[in-house]
Amino acid sequence: MSTTQQVSQVGTNAIPGTIGISFLFATALFTYGIRMWNRVRPTFQLSIMDYIITAALFCEVLVLVCLFKAIDLGYGYPMSTISPATLVLINKYFFTLGLFAFWASSLARISIGTMLLRFEISKAWKVIVWIAIAIQIAMPIGANIFMLLQCRPIRAFWDLVPDAVCWPPRKSQSFGYIYSVVGVTSDLVFAIMPMFFIWTLHRPAIERALVSALMALGLLAAVAGIFKVYYINFWNPRNSATLRDWMPLFWWYRVEEIGLIAASCAPFVKPLMARVLGRLGATPFRFATIRLNTVDDSQGSSNDASKNKSEQRVHVRSDAV
Incomplete structure (x- = not known):
């Protein structure tokens, strides 16, 4: 009787992460909704990058459904209760x-990479972006193959199968370390790279700072990746007794994924932020204006020309985001 009461008092370790991830996912949904609204109104402008981020959000919804269903079944409680x-x-x-x-x-x-390709960037930068995109295509394919090859038969991944052959835990952890390091590097690249392009635009400094800050949300994913590297040490797919210790690792994976979705959609929140800043008294965002003094070529002398100078406004515009 005392043992049962002691186990029931331990409780679950899933509640803090559930609250935090729910808030973060709601934020990502908000930014995604604004993005889609801006892309279909007043004219329909959806492109490949919008469909890609929609696919990412769909995958994340499936991931959260699976995780919350596992928690509903008792994941997070002591293994003796399952x-x-x-x-x-x-x-x-x-x-x-x-x-x-x-x-x-x-x-x-x-999706972030395809957004960067819309900037007027050099061929060298385009090559770098395309290489980064190619790596991102290869990473999940390799990860899925890795999962499917871990155990023979494959159902040994979730059940006890006599004479099953599975990779040793250390091999699985090594793959997790490599994947996480590549992911952190990619997150840093996609978070920092836009700043090189944004600050070359002829836009107000406050606007460029705002867009840079919004796209830098990808740094949140990089921080999550660093925590993943630490918690992978607790991940042992061959020992169900350690299942409860995996909880922080699962949450940091979700922080990375949802943070990336929010970072991809965040630049489209700029019009809303501009209106909010305008109400707070900030200078409205306008296209940069360069004042040029032009000389009327019909005048013969330089004295006459100097008297007939006219002002011309040249508007430099960027539709990158």
């Missing part, structure tokens, strides 16, 4: 979660 049959169901949800989670983060990065 029956073997329930544990099999939880592991099945984790397997499905893993297949889609890799695509959620990579598709979000690809």
Whole structure:
């Protein structure tokens, strides 16, 4: 009796992460909704980058459904409170979660990359962006192949199968380290690279700073990736007794994925932020204006020409975001 009461008092370790991820996902949904609204009104302007981020959001929804369903089945509570049959169901949800989670983060990065290609950038920068996009395409494909090859038969991933052959835990952890390091590097590239382009635009400094800050949300994903590297050490897919210790790792994966989705959609929040800043007294965003003094070529002398100078306004405009 005392043992049962002691177990029930331990509770779940899923509540703090559930609250934080729910808030972060609501923020990402908000930015996505504004993005789609701006892309279809007043004219329909959806492009490949919008469809890619929609696919990323769809994958993330599936991931969260699987994770919350596992939590509903008891994941987060001490393993002694979870029956073997329930544990099999939880592991099945984790397997499905893993297949889609890799695509959620990579598709979000690809969407950011296709957005960068809309800038007037040099060929060298375009090559770098295309290489980064190619890496993001290869990463989830490789991760899915890795998952499918871990155990033979494959159902040994979620169930106890006699004579099953699975890769050692250290090999799985090594792959996780490599994948996370590549992911962190990619997040830093996609978060920092836009700043090189944005600050070359002929726009007000406050506007360029705002767009840079919005796109720098990708740094949140990089921070999450660093925490992932730390918590991978607790991940042992061959030992269900450590299942409860994986919870922080699952949450940091979600922070990375949702942060990338928000970062991809954040630049489209700029018009709303501009209106808010305008109400607070900030200078309205306008196209940069360059004042040129032109000389009337019909005048013969320089004295006459200097008296007939006219002013011409040249508007430099960018539709990059």
